[in-house]
Amino acid sequence: xxxxxxxxxxxxxxxxxxxxxxxxxxxxxxxxxxxxxxxxxxxxxxxxxxxxxxxxxxxxxxxxxxxxxxxxxxxxxxxxxxxxxxxxxxxxxxxxxxxxxxxxxxxxxxxxxxxxxxxxxxxxxxxxxxxxxxxxxxxxxxxxxxxxxxxxxxxxxxxxxxxxxxxxxxxxxxxxxxxxxxxxxxxxxxxxxxxxxxxxxxxxxxxxxxxxxxxxxxxxxxxxxxxxxxxxxxxxxxxxxxxxxxxxxxxxxxxxxxxxxxxxxxxxxxxxxxxxxxxxxxxxxxxxxxxxxxxxxxxxxxxxxxxxxxxxxxxxxxxxxxxxxxxxxxxxxxxxxxxxxxxxxxxxx
Numbered sequence: 368x369x370x371x372x373x374x375x376x377x378x379x380x381x382x383x384x385x386x387x388x389x390x391x392x393x394x395x396x397x398x399x400x401x402x403x404x405x406x407x408x409x410x411x412x413x414x415x416x417x418x419x420x421x422x423x424x425x426x427x428x429x430x431x432x433x434x435x436x437x438x439x440x441x442x443x444x445x446x447x448x449x450x451x452x453x454x455x456x457x458x459x460x461x462x463x464x465x466x467x468x469x470x471x472x473x474x475x476x477x478x479x480x481x482x483x484x485x486x487x488x489x490x491x492x493x494x495x496x497x498x499x500x501x502x503x504x505x506x507x508x509x510x511x512x513x514x515x516x517x518x519x520x521x522x523x524x525x526x527x528x529x530x531x532x533x534x535x536x537x538x539x540x541x542x543x544x545x546x547x548x549x550x551x552x553x554x555x556x557x558x559x560x561x562x563x564x565x566x567x568x569x570x571x572x573x574x575x576x577x578x579x580x581x582x583x584x585x586x587x588x589x590x591x592x593x594x595x596x597x598x599x600x601x602x603x604x605x606x607x608x609x610x611x612x613x614x615x616x617x618x619x620x621x622x623x624x625x626x627x628x629x630x631x632x633x634x635x636x637x638x639x640x641x642x643x644x645x646x647x648x649x650x651x652x653x654x655x656x657x658x659x660x661x662x663x664x665x666x667x668x669x670x671x672x673x674x675x676x677x678x679x680x681x682x683x684x685x686x687x688x689x690x691x692x693x694x695x696x697x698x699x700x701x702x703x704x705x706x707x708x709x710x711x712x713x714x715x716x
Contacts, residue, residue, distance in 0.1 A: 392660035393647070396687065396699035397447040400665050405449060407435035410670050410694045415516075416468035417691040419444060419680035422475040423497055426680070426689060427454070428697065429469040429479060437465040439479060441497060444682070444689070447697060455500045461488045462515065468678075470520030472527045476548045478504065480531060482515035489514045491529070493548060505542055505551040512536050516676075517617070519578065521571040524548065530569045530578055537562060539569060539578070539603065558596050560605040566616070566675045570629075573622040577606060583616035583634040583675030587643070593618060593629065593650075610648050612655070617677045617691075620650065627651055628681070633692045635675035639668040645679065645690035647702065657703050663692040670694040 401410045407430050408414055416429035426442040438456040442449055454477075459465060462481035470478050475496055483489035486509045493504035507514070513533030522528050529542040529551065539558065542551035563582040570579045572595060581593040593610040596603040616634025620627060627650040633643045642662040649656040664670070671694065678691040686702040 390655045391657050391703040393645075393657050393688065393700035393702055394660055396445060396701055398663070398696055398698040399447040400696045401670065401694055402665070404447075405440070405697070407432040407440065408697065410665075412672075412674055412676070412694060413464075414691065414693055415464075415674070415676040415678070416466075416480075417678040417680060417689065417697065418469050418471055419682050419687075419689060420471050420475075420477070420497065421682065421684065422471070425450065425497065426697070426699075427469050427471070427477065427497075428691065429466045431464050431466045433465075439466070439469055439477070442697070444687070444699060447699065454494065454497055457500050458503075459490075459492060459501055461490060463487045463513075464515070467515050468518045468531075470518055470529070472520050472548060473523035474527070474548070476523075476527070478518065478520055478529060478548075480515040480518050482513070482533065483507070483510040484513045484533075485509070485511060491515075491518075491531075491542070491551070502549065504544075504549060505553065512538065514540060516566060517568040519569050519571045521575050528571075528575070530571065532562075532567055532569050532580075534566045535564050536567075537564075539580070541598070541601075554601050556598070556601050556603045558603040558605065560594065560596075562594075563591075568617045570618050570620045572620055573627070578603070579610075579618065579620055579629070581610075581616065581618050581631075584614045585635050585675070587614040587636045587640055589613060589635075591615065591634075608650065610650050610653055612646060612648060614643070615646060616675050617679055619679050619681055621681050621683050623683050628656060630679035630681045630688050630690075632677035632679040632690045633663055633672070633695075634677060635672055636664075636669050638671035640664060641668055643669050643692065643695075645688070645692070645698070645700070647681070647688060659690070659698070659700055663690055663696050663698055665695045 464482035
């Protein structure tokens, strides 16, 4: 599929730039491996969530390592270096996993989930910013179902909306607020097309009126499908758009110049695998747009990621993407940019 972009230059002349959505390698910004410079990134299956904070230019990484303090760590998004000692975690704890997933709303508020199996205490925490203390924004004590393995945040203020689900949970929770994101109430949604009985990830569609789900792949060869659901009240209806890829799990979906891109992190890839790539998918054509220029696995071969966890974040303003491949690495990449007929990210800035 090709799309044309019209560019006007000095003197009033107009040229047309053809853009081919061809798969290309991303160039490396940094890669920090488990067992490297980040003491808490240590192959214990406990680093499961990550997001990019555009208000600070930082990566926020949720880590359940009790040695490091069960907290959100703050990294320089350009180098992967740790900044400070992490965000305040006063009162954070409980559930089956103390710290799991993190997201940033459009007003800069930060949300952190734990994971609670049925019968455990679920909590979603809110932070006004990276320097603030957490408050409890939503709680189920105890939870009737498993929550917190995946969350997705969109909007700001009273329009903030949060989706969440959990391992083998057939429903999606929609959290809404009337006090600017300090507290939330829940609507429980059962999609009309059942989700796989597995670890499912959820991501908002950029429209804000639909969302995507995807099951974590069980192996490098396991093809899983992202499914788009239209959301109306408590109803979620499969909308027909899908994205099929092998070996992948956690996702995020963004729009750039009317083209929908989906970042996909490696999931439950076989131990010992090499050249395990992170992917940015062109949803409109259901094809890979770009892959990481080298593997995300730890040196010597992939360490097993038995839970299929991980995360991915995209900075649309600067054409950057980050992958958390649990038990293996955190890495940052530049999306393809050039002057050839292949995709030129700078055309969309």
